[in-house]
Amino acid sequence: MRKISDRPIGVFDSGVGGLTVMKEIMRQLPEEKVLYAGDTARVPYGIRSAETVVRYSLEMVDFLVRKGIKLLVVACNTASASALTAIKERFDIPVIGVIEPGARKALETTRSKKIGIIGTEGTIKSNSYVHAINALYGNKPIVMKEHGAIHFDRYFEVSLGGLSIFTKACPLFVPLAEEGWASSDVAVLTAGHYLEGLKKEPIDTLVLGCTHYPLLKGVISRIMGENITLIDSARETVIEVKKALLQYGIEGNSLSGPLWTYYVTDSPERFIKVGERFLSRKIEQIENINVGG
């Protein structure tokens, strides 16, 4: 007999970016209750030190665990890179980050063995996707090379034996997405600059290594051309969540009541405004919470 759990899934992010993961849960798992916790008072995590990110993350997850979640999605690249181990050690529920699913899919997808990764400055500097891909690829010795000057065109090439990874930080993509300019001519011009170097490389797969980037998919795909497969980490993460729910026998089948609740650490106004654009849906159940100091 199929087991059922009416307990909610917890989704934790530093701000609104994780809503692309939330949107995928709504699409792929429409019968699951979800509690979303966004640390809007302390966003962005990407510019904080690793110790700070671990401390903030544990505080946020603690809040969700007390609310009775059955599974946690860390829908934030920075927290997935810096705090996943600490979260898994502290809490006794299945925990899924956003980095490994995208890394796995990229490795499955590439034919040319040349993968591109784009993300925030913090994600790219941490090389978290490189390490995740390398872990799946057999932990080869890493050789790094820098291309381009300091602005616009600077990117990195990482060689892992037969596999090459090209990484590029695109810091303006997040404010562009949050401003609602993800399809604007400014986004096209910005993407053109950021992706200039990667376009010249023989990659066939590009990982959108930031939860905000699915909003810019159209522009990125237009710049990169249709021969490049874009890997949407949000989508891959939720495929993994679906598998885990089955594996642990904790699928939900909520058919009534409020399915989705949001908790934010600062006033909800801006979260609602930007978030509804991310979700293409109204945000109704939202509460202001206090965590940490």
Next chain:
Amino acid sequence: MRKISDRPIGVFDSGVGGLTVMKEIMRQLPEEKVLYAGDTARVPYGIRSAETVVRYSLEMVDFLVRKGIKLLVVACNTASASALTAIKERFDIPVIGVIEPGARKALETTRSKKIGIIGTEGTIKSNSYVHAINALYGNKPIVMKEHGAIHFDRYFEVSLGGLSIFTKACPLFVPLAEEGWASSDVAVLTAGHYLEGLKKEPIDTLVLGCTHYPLLKGVISRIMGENITLIDSARETVIEVKKALLQYGIEGNSLSGPLWTYYVTDSPERFIKVGERFLSRKIEQIENINVGG
């Protein structure tokens, strides 16, 4: 006899933006010791609630006061708008914000009695420049009107009797400045969109109501045309600081030792990288501090 105080000036900001004020102090007051405190662990203040901004500000200023500052500059528009009164009530030193000096200069400058104000979403929504100008203009009844749609071209018109103020939020200017793209074609295109509405209005004076914006002066001036006078709040603020030092008889004349020290609440790496671009100068004395929680 001229009095002298070797105690430092304190400059408080949420992050790197206040460095444009710091740069002006270095230029206008080269003999003053300055302690700069940037709350980089909790930046940006612009998206936080007023209560949160007051709490953070008092914690940061308390740190500077304990270091023995003789005068405080609140080099952050959000903190100047929300926390100036609370800071003045709590601490017994002269306190100067960045809003009133720019507001006064705009009122002195305009001939057409039509002033433009640009700033972050938080600054524009708070109407802090409008209120500051109105206080100097005799507290006229305020009539507001909205122009344009929700994106790109949306701005506000505020009538105060014979004076009109046009306000426009330009959220992408801050990340553009921090990314080092302040003079790029992306900045030109972005400024073109943001300033489209204000260009059609008969303003002769435009207040750069955000400490980051002096970096974009060239681009903004190119879009607005040379007949518009740009008011640089950082410059006006330091003119006010100079007057206050004279008035209180607490000018400095430090001719040796480290003049400028920086304190940040998160790891200094990014602050140094972005900050040196803002200052056009090396950042040497920098320390990581803990405040609040």
